[in-house]
Structure formats: C-alpha cells, structure tokens
Amino acid sequence: MSLSTVLTWIVVLAVFLITIKPIGQYMAKVFTYQPTFLDRPFGWLENGIFRVIGVSRESDMTAKQYGIAFVGTNLVWVLLAYFLLRIQNILPFNPQHMSGLNPLLAFNTAASFTTNTNWQAYSGENTMSYFSQFGVLSYLQFVTPAAGGAVGIAVVRALSGRKLGNFFVDLTLVCTRLLLPLAIVVTLILVGQGVPETLGAYFQAHTLGGQTQLIPRGPIASWEAIEHLGQNGGGFTNANSANPLENPSAFSNIIETISMGLLPIGFFYFFGVMTGRRKLAWTLTAVAGSLFMIMLALAYFPEVAGNPIVNSLGLATHGNMVGKELRFGMGGTSIFETATMAFTTGSVASAHDSFLPLSSLSFFIGMFLNMVFGGKGVGFLNMIMFVIITIFLMGLMVGRTPEFLGKKIETKEVTLASIAFLIHPLLILVGTAIAIHSPAGLKGVYNGGPQGLGEILYGFTSAAANNGSAFGGLGAALPFYEIALGIVVIIGRYASVMAMLLLGQSLLKKKTVPETSGTMHTDTPLFAGILFGAIIILNALTFFPIMALGPLAEQYLMLAHHLF
Amino acid sequence: MINLWRSLRFTVVFAVLLGLVYPLFVMGIGNVLFPFQAQGSMVKVNGTVVGSELIAQATTAPGLFHPRPSAVHYAGNNSGGSNLGPTNPALITEVKGNLQQVLSQNPGVTAAQVPPDMVESSASGLDPNISIADAELQIPRIAKATGLSNGQLQNMITENETGRLFGIWGVSMVNVMQLNEMILQFQGKQVVNVG
Numbered sequence A: 001m002s003l004s005t006v007l008t009w010i011v012v013l014a015v016f017l018i019t020i021k022p023i024g025q026y027m028a029k030v031f032t033y034q035p036t037f038l039d040r041p042f043g044w045l046e047n048g049i050f051r052v053i054g055v056s057r058e059s060d061m062t063a064k065q066y067g068i069a070f071v072g073t074n075l076v077w078v079l080l081a082y083f084l085l086r087i088q089n090i091l092p093f094n095p096q097h098m099s100g101l102n103p104l105l106a107f108n109t110a111a112s113f114t115t116n117t118n119w120q121a122y123s124g125e126n127t128m129s130y131f132s133q134f135g136v137l138s139y140l141q142f143v144t145p146a147a148g149g150a151v152g153i154a155v156v157r158a159l160s161g162r163k164l165g166n167f168f169v170d171l172t173l174v175c176t177r178l179l180l181p182l183a184i185v186v187t188l189i190l191v192g193q194g195v196p197e198t199l200g201a202y203f204q205a206h207t208l209g210g211q212t213q214l215i216p217r218g219p220i221a222s223w224e225a226i227e228h229l230g231q232n233g234g235g236f237t238n239a240n241s242a243n244p245l246e247n248p249s250a251f252s253n254i255i256e257t258i259s260m261g262l263l264p265i266g267f268f269y270f271f272g273v274m275t276g277r278r279k280l281a282w283t284l285t286a287v288a289g290s291l292f293m294i295m296l297a298l299a300y301f302p303e304v305a306g307n308p309i310v311n312s313l314g315l316a317t318h319g320n321m322v323g324k325e326l327r328f329g330m331g332g333t334s335i336f337e338t339a340t341m342a343f344t345t346g347s348v349a350s351a352h353d354s355f356l357p358l359s360s361l362s363f364f365i366g367m368f369l370n371m372v373f374g375g376k377g378v379g380f381l382n383m384i385m386f387v388i389i390t391i392f393l394m395g396l397m398v399g400r401t402p403e404f405l406g407k408k409i410e411t412k413e414v415t416l417a418s419i420a421f422l423i424h425p426l427l428i429l430v431g432t433a434i435a436i437h438s439p440a441g442l443k444g445v446y447n448g449g450p451q452g453l454g455e456i457l458y459g460f461t462s463a464a465a466n467n468g469s470a471f472g473g474l475g476a477a478l479p480f481y482e483i484a485l486g487i488v489v490i491i492g493r494y495a496s497v498m499a500m501l502l503l504g505q506s507l508l509k510k511k512t513v514p515e516t517s518g519t520m521h522t523d524t525p526l527f528a529g530i531l532f533g534a535i536i537i538l539n540a541l542t543f544f545p546i547m548a549l550g551p552l553a554e555q556y557l558m559l560a561h562h563l564f
Numbered sequence B: 001m002i003n004l005w006r007s008l009r010f011t012v013v014f015a016v017l018l019g020l021v022y023p024l025f026v027m028g029i030g031n032v033l034f035p036f037q038a039q040g041s042m043v044k045v046n047g048t049v050v051g052s053e054l055i056a057q058a059t060t061a062p063g064l065f066h067p068r069p070s071a072v073h074y075a076g077n078n079s080g081g082s083n084l085g086p087t088n089p090a091l092i093t094e095v096k097g098n099l100q101q102v103l104s105q106n107p108g109v110t111a112a113q114v115p116p117d118m119v120e121s122s123a124s125g126l127d128p129n130i131s132i133a134d135a136e137l138q139i140p141r142i143a144k145a146t147g148l149s150n151g152q153l154q155n156m157i158t159e160n161e162t163g164r165l166f167g168i169w170g171v172s173m174v175n176v177m178q179l180n181e182m183i184l185q186f187q188g189k190q191v192v193n194v195g
Helices: A003-031 A039-053 A063-086 A103-114 A130-159 A167-193 A220-229 A250-275 A278-305 A326-342 A357-369 A378-398 A411-436 A449-464 A479-509 A525-559 B002-033 B089-105 B132-137 B139-146 B150-160 B176-186
Strands: A203-206 A212-215 B042-045 B048-052 B129-131 B173-175 B191-193
Touching: A003 A130, A003 A167, A003 A250, A003 A278, A003 A326, A039 A167, A039 B002, A063 A103, A063 A130, A063 A167, A063 A479, A063 B002, A103 A130, A103 A479, A130 A167, A130 A220, A130 A250, A130 A378, A130 A479, A130 B002, A167 A220, A167 A250, A167 B002, A203 B048, A212 B048, A220 A250, A220 B002, A250 A278, A250 A326, A250 A378, A278 A326, A278 A357, A278 A378, A278 A525, A326 A357, A326 B129, A357 A411, A357 A449, A357 A525, A378 A411, A378 A479, A378 A525, A411 A449, A411 A479, A411 A525, A449 A479, A449 A525, B042 B176, B129 B132, B132 B139, B132 B150, B132 B173, B139 B150, B139 B176, B150 B173, B150 B176, B173 B176, B176 B191
Parallel strands: none
Antiparallel strands: A203 A212, B042 B048, B042 B191, B129 B173
C-alpha cells in the first residue's frame, strides 16, 4: 500500500470526521428554525418562496399528508421532465441541435432522475441539449435529493418527539441552506481545476494528428457540484466523473469524493442532536464507518494486485489500469468508488465493469446494504430500519419487549421495518431472475460468464438502491431495461420511504416508557457489534447465493486463468 | 389537492432559482476568475484550435508523444471505456495488441519495461496524461523523428511533470498535449492557450 494512498484516504476520512459534528449541529439549527449565519443571504428569499407556495414554518403535516405531498411533488417532476425531454429540440439552449428523446428513454430518464437514481441509458454529450442538462436534469439533481432529505428530516423529528413539520418548508430549506451554498463553492473550485462552465457550443478542434475532434463543453461544473453534493451521480458525459472534463485532477477527484459524503454523514449526527442521543449517533456512525472501511479495502487491494491473466504477459508492474484514469492514482480511484457506492451517488471515476471480481463485491455490498451512510436522509432511514429489526431480534433472544428511544417496538413497527427491508432484495432478485429468463434481458449482456450475470444483477441492484452506476457493458438502452429499471427505481424509492415515514409517525404517537434496569441500551459497543452482525447476516442470507454465482465464482475461475 | 398546487408553485419557483439563476451566476463568476478553464482549456497552434489540454487525441506521428490507448478512438463527444471484464478474452487480445504496437513503434523496448497504463485503455478513452515511465519509453522514437536529443526530451518531461499535489494526491505523470506543445514550439510553431 503506497504512502500516497494512505495519505489520500486519511485526508478524506479526516475531513468526514471533522465535519460530522458541525454539519449535524448546523442542520439541527436549520430544521428547528433557529438563526444561523445564512439567514442574511437566504432568509428574505425563503420568506418570499414560502409566501408564493402558501406555507409557513408552523404549518405541520401528518405522516400521510407529508407522504402525499412528497409523492405528489415527485409526480409533478416526473411528468414535467418527461415532457421537456421529449420536446428539447424546440426548446432554447440547444447549440448541438439534439433531437427530442423517444418515449421509452424519456420515461426511463425522467423516472431515474426524479427518484434520485440517475441511471443513464444514454450518453449525455450526444443526447441532451444544454437546456435539458441544466434546466431539467441538473434542476432535478437539486430537488430530488432535497425531497429524500426532507423525509429523513421528518422521521428524525418524529423520533425526537417533535411534530413532523411541513414538506415544502423542509424541501426549500434543504435547497437554500444546504445544497445551494455548498454547490456554489464546489462549482468554483471545480472550474479552477479545469471543469468547463460555459454556454459555448461543442468545439471542433483540428488535432495535431490532422484529424478533427469534437470537444463537448457546457455548464459542466455547476452540474458536477450538485451531482455529488446531492448523491445524484448522473454524468454530464457518458464516462461521468472519469471524463477529464468532469473530473480533471487528483484534487477535483478528492473534492467530489468529499462532496458526496458531507451531508449523509452529517445527517447521522443531526439525528443525535435532535434526539439528544449523541452517543447513539456515534454508535451508528461507527457501524456505518466500519462497513465503509471494509468496502474501501475491498475496492483497493485486488486492483493493486492486478488481473493474474494480464500479469502473465510480463509487464513492468502489476495493477489493473483497465478502465482507470491515471491522474487519480489507485488510492484516489478506490476512495471515490467506495464513496459513490456507500453514499448511493452512482457517479463513477472509472469503469466498474472492468474491475476485478473481489472489487466489484465491494460495489455490490454498498448497494445491497444501502445504509453505509447512504443518500442523505434516505440512507439514515435504512440504518434505522436495521436498528429496529436488530432490537426486535435481541428482544426475542432475551425475552423482553424491545424498546427504541424510550418507545416500545411492537407488531406495527416491526412489520413496517420488515416491509422496508424485504422490498429491496425482492426487486433485485426477482428483476434479475426475469431478465436472465428472457431473451430480451439476455440481449443486453456484454461480457460472458459470471461477469455477464453480474451486469444484469448490477443493473437491478443499482436501480433498486437508487444508486445509478452501472456495469457499463450492459445494454441499458434496450426497451426491456428502459422499462424494467424505470419501474424498479420508482418502487425502490417510494415504497421503503413511505414505510419508514409511517413507522416514524407510529413511534411518535406512543407513550414514552421510563428507562429501567431491564432496558436494552442501543448506544453501547455491544449493541454496535450486534447491529453490525445482524446487518451482515441478514444480507448474507439474502444475497450470498447470487454473489457465489457472480463475483465469487469469477474470482476462482480468474485465478485458474479461465476465459469466457 | 391544495398541496398539488403548492408542488406546482414550488417547481416553478425553484426551476428559475436552481435551473437558471444558479448556473448563470456561477458561470459568470467562473468565467471571470478562470477564463481559460471555464472555456475548456483549449490550445491554439499557429492560430488554429488543436484541442483541449484535458482531452487526449489520436497522435500517431512518430515525432509526437502518444497518449494511452482509447476504447472510443479518442472521440471527444463519446467518452467511455472498453467495459471488458477481467475474464473476457477480448480484454487479453486488446492488451496484447496494444503491447505489440508499443513494441513495434518503439524498437528496443521490451515488455518488461512497459507499464500497464501504457497498454490498458482508460475509463474515459480520453485520459490526457501518461506515466513518466510511459513517456520515457517514447524518447528514442521521438528523438529519431524530430532531431531533438534524448536529453532535451528528458528535460521536457521533467519540466512538465505533474508531481503529487501537496505531495499527497495522485501520481507523477505528464500531460501529453503539453509535451507536444513543447515539441511544436521547438519546431518554431506558435502555441497559445485560448482564454
């Protein structure tokens, strides 16, 4: 392990560790409507917005109202996005004269961007007009993570014994107090590093080799900033953050990596401040953090060792550089990819399909668990879901009524948490099974053998987890995948979020039971260990068989120099 | 129903704020602070724009430095990798083919000297940088074709080397376009960055 890698990792992890507390405290202030330093630049704007929308900070909603407002707003976005993408050819800011999208691609893209998945069945640089890029898709990359974050905030309010709040107020504040200020700063850093930010058309260059080369430009930096701060992950171009125009240097790579993690990690501490249980927040952070470190190691060491089949060609050094950019280094690449899978961003700084089997295992783990911090708010809800299930299992083992935050966990909560847990593997495994049993699904496979199975599985997992990255070989532009994955992203997004919102409300309505000597504590290392174990066991029981057929089988066959 | 109207109003207000005001605002500041970068880091030679320092291009002339192999033939508007999996025979064929090309273009170089990044295609297909080892293996070929001495070329590499940022991040490498700009300048051509 090189010193550069160690230092790169330490810098990123240290930034996360240093910022978790201030960000969590700041969020708690914002979402309990206390004054902060951003009141001056944004307060007047928010008041105007609230007046136009017709809400106030005091207009609370019930879980049902909150949920309906959430889904209804998403519906508006998906329809509007579909419509605008279809007619982008007659809209302004289209210097490359891109034509309108066909119905299936427009559906798939609108569904995927509205659900904060940002799965892309198209190449941005030769499909989308500038208007579609910044007016439609970049806009959705602001508001859809804000919507997910708002639901997370509402549940945290419920868990802390407060009223849920108002969806539109939360949505506005996530945009103006978290995403927008950070996005402005990050955009300017990225432009300084070389990311274009212009309305100028693509440039026809006459190359040194005497050919012509069309160089895409556009408002890329402003896109890139929100793509990562919102854990969106949709690329401006096909190669996403591997494209030097989106991620030109080792420094921009680190900035984008950090941008992904700031808010999801801070959200854990926000919960601690809101509920007054900071120790519990640290406990949950430690569990997610150790899973992050496992993923990071898995994404790094196999790549440095290299592909044994290629190594046998006798090159100067080992190390898998297929589908990797030189400027990030192995350390920078591995931490970017771990972050993108842990925080369900789904942008990529390298080609995941060309990673070695054990490294792709790391990517699958991130998407299966979907709570290694996860997307801001939503990832935290998944963590709470595992906490509820773990507490229930512990209660069964010792024969006590399980409690969480002083509330009894009963049939309703366990049912809702179980529904939220089971939807995920259901979508992934059933979707994959249908795909491998249908000629239409198999048509999309690019690589042979276990890697081909992995491509299909990755597609459905990425859609269900609202991640959006892909094993790029998969023919995502086929009608089968445009429709199937479009449906999976929608169910994956809304079903579990609604279940968790109802769970929050159900806990809020319960009476607090006083702590006794028999209360099981959730903020101890013991609980952290049990939670960690429960997460691993539950997911291994669900996903080990398919992993054995995919990456694990391929690992052993690769060691035997078997080709497909 | 009233909330549906609120959704619509929210959507319109924020479409203006985030879809229009935000990108145009940062575009304005970005272009004032970093005019060269904001416009795509374009380079002009003798008055013609020859490309971007960020985007690799196909240079096959023996007298220029060559970039890493590209799975998309250096198509600037079609970035991407090969997406070949680790056990795909096409991957092994591709790497072997690239290796053969390097060995035949650079006589005297052996496989054991070639770093993997020189024969394995990148994720974007547009990787603008090469490793120092890659660049140094190309020196004899370029010297022969241009009349520059090995020492002069070695100096160009050292001069253009991007070390680790703050001594921490990334790898030591060199930008192919910047190297080739120097070769062209040496041959008397005028090179300017487009601001």
